[in-house]
Amino acid sequence: MSISSISAIQSDKNLIVNRYASWLGELAVSALRDEASLTPKPGLVDLHHNGSHEDMNIELMYQSAASLQSTFTQMAQVSYGTYADQSLREQLAWIGRTGEQQMLTVTKGVNTHRGAIWALGLLTGSASMLIREAYRNTEVPYRLKAISAEHIARTASEIAQYPDRYAPVTASHGTQVKHQYGTGGAKDEAQHGFPHVINVGLPALQQARAQGIDELYARLDSLLTIISVLPDTCLLYRGGQQALEQTQQRATVILSQGGTSTTKGWQALLAFDQWMVKHHFSPGGSADLLAATLYIDSILKGITDRTDMESLSKTTGGRM
Ligand SMILES: CC(C)(COP(=O)(O)OP(=O)(O)OC[C@H]1O[C@@H](n2cnc3c(N)ncnc32)[C@H](O[C@H]2O[C@H](COP(=O)(O)OP(=O)(O)OP(=O)(O)O)[C@@H](O)[C@H]2O)[C@@H]1O)[C@@H](O)C(=O)NCCC(=O)NCCS
């Protein structure tokens, strides 16, 4: 093979890496924006109010999300063509911590998206690895389409299982809650393959859509379904076991009333929101996992759209 054809292949590869990395970065930020703007959410920042967060508002959430685009894009770049191993885990952790600092600079110290950087960061790395694997095969459209939500979450969990040897020892809210209640929180969720996304948030979203429920209510139902079962360390930190159980119970009742698309469910959601704000409770972890749900959903949809484009480009002899 000539040097010019090797460098042509190399530049093709770089083109593909950068194209997919930027695409994943954009989708991750869109998922964060879509979560933030979903309204009304119980106790969370949305278009109507700041929920139970005096130090946040919707503009801050948007600014925080936008500041993370390069973080997610870099995570996709370093993961493309690699495998889940110690080195990748530590590269992602380094990029993640730098992203956290960028977020804290933009928000003037407010933790808007720490859990989201963690969850969507791992999913970004995983999706990027899987896309690269698809490109190792000549049947690219077929292999891209074979990427599933479970596949993305499982590969993300493999990355999360490696220790982050350079993690500073901090007394985060999550670690305090872990000592007090024995609940694993965000780390456990990732290491177990995001069960509250794969078995809870995504099926709820898809089921609602399949029933013809409008996208707004489908997303709200997905959020409530996550809230109804997630051991959310934000709720535990702010109000202990009782706050967690009462919040889960209220979400369950709304779902059993037929969900947010029913008049009764909608009224109950509004009352739930007021009740959460009154008690200063916030399901921040559930918000992050809804963003993760929307992110995986958009990756799968995007892959389908792109593979159609790839097939088209092949049949027309063109390039994507
Ligand atoms: C491994 C880390 C996730 C760190 O975990 P840890 O538990 O030690 O740290 P926390 O700072 O508590 O952050 C975890 C955040 O994860 C969200 N979360 C909570 N429960 C769950 C759950 N069961 N599953 C998944 N995710 C969960 C939650 O994020 C949301 O809450 C934020 C607000 O939280 P907080 O500041 O604690 O609460 P407030 O009550 O509002 O505080 P006050 O204003 O009252 O003081 C909100 O922003 C949501 O995002 C938890 O906060 C990981 O972060 C880590 O190791 N990072 C290091 C670098 C790295 O590896 N990066 C990623 C590489 S891919």
Ligand SMILES: Nc1ncnc2[nH]cnc12
């Ligand atoms: N909408 C939201 N409100 C408060 N905390 C959050 N963390 C992630 N999304 C959030």
